[in-house]
Amino acid sequence: MEKTFLMVKPDGVQxxxxxxxxxxxxxxxFHLAGAKLMSISKELAEKHYGEHDGKPFFKxxxxxxxxxxxxxxxxxxxxxxxxxxQLMGKTNPKDALPGTIRGDYxxxxxxxxxxxxxxxxxxxxEISLFFKEEELLEYTSSI
Ligand code: CMP
Numbered sequence: 001m002e003k004t005f006l007m008v009k010p011d012g013v014q015x016x017x018x019x020x021x022x023x024x025x026x027x028x029x030f031h032l033a034g035a036k037l038m039s040i041s042k043e044l045a046e047k048h049y050g051e052h053d054g055k056p057f058f059k060x061x062x063x064x065x066x067x068x069x070x071x072x073x074x075x076x077x078x079x080x081x082x083x084x085x086q087l088m089g090k091t092n093p094k095d096a097l098p099g100t101i102r103g104d105y106x107x108x109x110x111x112x113x114x115x116x117x118x119x120x121x122x123x124x125x126e127i128s129l130f131f132k133e134e135e136l137l138e139y140t141s142s143i
Contacts, residue, residue, distance in 0.1 A: 001031075001076045001077065001078070001106055001122075002076060002077065002079065002081060002120070003033060003075070003076045003080065003082050003126075003127060004074070004075055004076075004080045004081045004084050004116060004117045004123045005072070005073070005115075005116070005117045005122075005123055005126035005127045005130060006025070006055055006072075006073045006074075006088075006114060006115065006116045006117075007070050007071065007072045007073065007083060007114065007115045007130075008021055008070060008073075008113065008114055009064070009065060009070055009075060009111070009112070009113055009114060009115060010064065010065065010067050010068035010069065010070060010107070011064075011111040011112075012071070012095055012113040013037070013068060013069050013070060014068060014115055015105070015113075017105060017113065018071045020029065020105075021071075021101060021113075021114060022035075022073075023053055024087055024101065025073075025075055025084065027075075028083065029077060030075045030076065030077040030080055030084070031075065031076045031077055031141055032073065032074075032075055033074040033076050033136045033137060033138075034073065034074040034131050034133055034135045034136040034137060035071065035072065035073045035074070036071070036072055036131075036135070037069050037071050038068075038069060038070060038071075038072055038087035038130075039066070039068075039069055040065055040066050040068075040070055042062060042065065042066055044067045044129065044130075045061075045062045045066050046062055047122075047129055048065075048126060049062065049065070051060055052102075053084065054058065057110065061110070064072075064110060064111065072130045072131070073130060074127055075134055080088065081116075081118070081119065081120060081123055082115055084116045085118065086100070086112050087100060087101060087103055087118055088100060088101050088102055088116050089102035089103045089106075090102065090103075091112060092109040092112070092141060093096065093105075093108065093112050094109075094115075095106055099111055101114050101118025103140060106139065111124055
């Protein structure tokens with residue numbers, strides 16, 4: 001089954017949106033395989049956002065994602081990568097439609113509440129950066 005990496009960013013954690021965000025993915029029918037509240041080291045942040053290294057916002061991005069706890073998650077389900085990006089909405093909250101997470105709660109591109117993998121390759125890379133194999137659980141759930 002397809003898996004994706006999703007992360008409630010420090011702004012989402014501070015604004016107490018973890019439950020609301022988890023509920024949206026649960027309600028949609030996706031299956032939670034792993035989750036943890038954690039701090040991100042500068043080294044992990046630079047690896048995770050490596051593709052943005054050199055961009056003008058890179059330093060701010062790393063500073064922000066390491067500024068407080070994040071809630072890291074692995075979700076699974078059919079087409080979970082594409083559908084979770086629809087549920088999140090466009091990267092810049094000003095373009096995200098109402099009804100999406102960023103459309104409902106986000107204000108600025110640098111503080112856009114949630115991150116989600118954008119392809120199967122990035123999902124695999126990001127899951128392995130944040131989770132050990134034994135932290136991902138297999139269990140049955142009925143929907
Ligand atoms: P995310 O999905 O976590 O992936 C990369 C992040 O970079 C993105 O969300 C935004 O939060 C951030 N980002 C993208 N473009 C800009 C920008 N122009 N200025 C500041 N941050 C940006």
